[in-house]
Amino acid sequence: NIKTQLSSMNLLVEDWGGNIQSQEISAKTGQGIDELLEKVLLEAEVLELKANPDKNAVGTVVEAQLDKGRGYVSTILVQAGTLKIGDYLLAGKHSGKVRAMFDERGNKVQVAGPSTPVSILGLDGAPQAGDKFNVFEDEREAKQIAAKRSQLQREQSVRTQKTLTLDEIGRRIALGDFKELNIILKGD
16 A cells, blocks of 8 residues: 555655665564664665764754753754764854763763764753754854854844734724723723
């Protein structure tokens, strides 16, 4: 059924004479998992997918939240380079120094290489999921860019706010867009 759906989108699997690998698996029984992993590694080798671990880390924010005891915790995926404790990081409009890193099991790690998901502490806020992150040589540069991004976002939100004129209010009352709310206001 899935192979038929793929062929309707002009994606032919190898079984049907195409160039796309496929592997039937079962998460319940574990059938085909080893073969799938083997095919993924083969595909990565054929495509020569490699990342340079010697450069500054870049990647993507997966999620972020405020933890009462630890502060802002951001889960990120390092896509290239190596992230180390003490690096200055910029993610979206938030920046900070990486104070601690944890792997997916909650164990502390000192470095995170390419294709490694880690949770980090040290950012001054919670970036949005999907934000890209970069490592900078010094904190000042990261903070400057974060401040510029915050300012741009504020300016854009001010521009998008539409002012309501008296004519617009009269037009909406005539159309019946407004509900009447009786209030008593006391002032001095």
